[in-house]
Each structure stands twice: as structure tokens, then as C-alpha cells.
Amino acid sequence: xxxxxxxxxxxxxxxxxxxxxxxxxxxxxxxxxxxxxxxxxxxxxxxxxxxxxxxxxxxxxxxxxxxxxxxxxxxxxxxxxxxxxxxxxxxxxxxxxxxxxxxxxxxxxxxxxxxxxxxxxxxxxxxxxxxxxxxxxxxxxxxxxxxxxxxxxxxxxxxxxxxxxxxxxxxxxxxxxxxxxxxxxxxxxxxxxxxxxxxxxxxxxxxxxxxxxxxxxxxxxxxxxxxxxxxxx
Numbered sequence: 001x002x003x004x005x006x007x008x009x010x011x012x013x014x015x016x017x018x019x020x021x022x023x024x025x026x027x028x029x030x031x032x033x034x035x036x037x038x039x040x041x042x043x044x045x046x047x048x049x050x051x052x053x054x055x056x057x058x059x060x061x062x063x064x065x066x067x068x069x070x071x072x073x074x075x076x077x078x079x080x081x082x083x084x085x086x087x088x089x090x091x092x093x094x095x096x097x098x099x100x101x102x103x104x105x106x107x108x109x110x111x112x113x114x115x116x117x118x119x120x121x122x123x124x125x126x127x128x129x130x131x132x133x134x135x136x137x138x139x140x141x142x143x144x145x146x147x148x149x150x151x152x153x154x155x156x157x158x159x160x161x162x163x164x165x166x167x168x169x170x171x172x173x174x175x176x177x178x179x180x181x182x183x184x185x186x187x188x189x190x191x192x193x194x195x196x197x198x199x200x201x202x203x204x205x206x207x208x209x210x211x212x213x214x215x216x217x218x219x220x221x222x223x224x225x226x227x228x229x230x231x232x233x
Contacts, residue, residue: 003046003070010043015199015217018206019130020047022194022220023101026128027053031097034058035090037117038103039080042066049075058095060088088116095121099128105164111179118183121225129221130194134167136217137198170214173221188224 010016027048032055036045039059048054049071056077059066066080081089086109098117107113117127135143142148154162168176170191177189193216197204208216 003041003043003067006041006043007047012202013199014197014202014204014206015195018195019101019218021206022192023047023130024051024053026220026222027051027097029053030055031126032056033095033097033122035060035088035095035098035117035120037061037088037098037100038106039066042068042071044099044101045078046071046074054097058090060090086112086116088120090120092119093122095125097121097126097128099130101128101130102132104129104131105167106162108165110166110176114176114180115183118180118225123225123227124185125225127223127225129219131173131219131221132164132167133193133214133216133219134169134172135215137196137215138200138217139167140215168219170219173219177221177223183226185224185226188222190222192220192222194218194220 193213
């Protein structure tokens with residue numbers, strides 16, 4: 001199975017393995033209706049469904065690579081829709097969980113991206129974002145030399161050239177979420193560091209000491225939609 005082989009490969013890498021474990025922990029309470037935004041082939045959807053954490057999965061992306069047949073073997077219901085005009089093709093207040101891993105750094109309008117995710121979440125629904133840290137160790141030398149520029153190409157993937165429009169420090173994510181205070185339960189916001197090290201050499205540590213979180217490799221952002229929010233289309 002293609003996705004199974006990708007997961008097994010990821011388990012051999014400290015960063016990827018850590019992310020798999022963190023994602024499992026974040027979703028272990030279980031969710032009925034789930035939306036995977038920027039789903040790619042659907043590894044995260046597959047992982048959640050196989051663990052019994054996701055029941056009904058919807059997914060969307062700008063590229064049609066979602067492995068719907070494979071994911072259908074582990075989920076009760078699966079659907080895929082194509083994203084057009086930067087709008088999510090789903091109705092307001094539809095999902096208990098809306099998540100995206102390694103997506104927000106690729107989109108032109110990150111405010112609209114978050115606004116759309118909030119719109120389709122149910123009141124009180126959970127939203128998860130995973131994204132690289134701007135100040136991670138691998139970026140520091142480029143930053144000091146004045147060569148860390150965005151947009152930035154990080155090589156080739158099965159989608160083509162991997163372009164990061166921007167990356168985020170913790171303060172950037174906090175500021176972005178503050179712009180959405182009318183839609184977001186601000187008390188629910190949690191921005192956690194994930195892994196510190198150099199993934200290219202497969203060295204590092206999983207648990208990030210508080211004093212070093214600013215140079216972690218990756219951020220996991222969690223928050224909930226306000227329970228009494230009226231979202232526009």
C-alpha cells in the first residue's frame with residue numbers, strides 16, 4: 001500500500017516520526033466529520049482513520065493526488081473536492097476537525113486560508129495547523145548571511161517545485177490569529193514547538209526545552225472556533 005510505505009519511511013526520520021506521534025496525540029479523542037485541507041496523497045487522513053480517530057473524511061487540494069481508494073479502506077466515508085479560487089468547496093459549520101500540515105506556508109493569502117478553515121468548522125470545532133519555524137536551526141546560517149529570502153524553493157516534490165511563500169516565527173502566528181479574534185476562541189490557542197535539530201542529518205531531540213523553542217524546527221498550532229460565531233460564505 002502506497003501510503004503505508006510513506007508512513008514507514010517517515011518513521012525512519014526523527015522529525016517525521018515525531019510529527020506522526022504528535023498528530024496521533026492531538027487527534028486521539030476522535031472526530032466524526034474531518035476535513036483535510038491541502039491533503040496531498042492523504043497520509044494524515046489515512047493515519048487518523050487507521051488509528052480510529054477519524055470516521056468521515058473530506059479532503060481538498062489544488063492538485064488531484066488524493067489516494068481516495070486506499071483511504072476508503074480505513075474510513076467510514078471519504079470524499080475529495082478540488083480547491084478553486086482559494087475557497088474551500090464546503091458549507092459553513094460542517095466539520096468537527098479541520099486540519100492542514102505543511103500547507104499555510106505555501107498559500108498567497110494566509111489570512112483568507114485561516115478564515116476559510118474557520119468558516120467550515122462547526123462552532124466549537126477544532127483547527128490544527130502544522131508549519132515550519134522561520135528561525136529553525138537549518139535557516140540560521142542563511143539568516144545571518146542575509147540569504148534567507150522568500151518566496152523560497154526547497155526542492156522538488158511529486159507536486160513539482162516546493163515553494164514556501166513565507167515561514168513563521170511564533171510571534172507571527174500569534175499576530176495572525178489575533179486578527180481573527182472575532183472567530184477564534186483566543187483562550188483555546190496553543191502554539192507548540194516540535195523537534196529541534198537538523199532533519200537532513202537525522203539528528204535532534206523530540207522534546208524541545210522551553211528556552212530553545214524559538215529555534216525549534218516546526219510549529220503545531222491548535223485552536224477552536226468560537227461557539228457563537230456567525231460565519232459568512
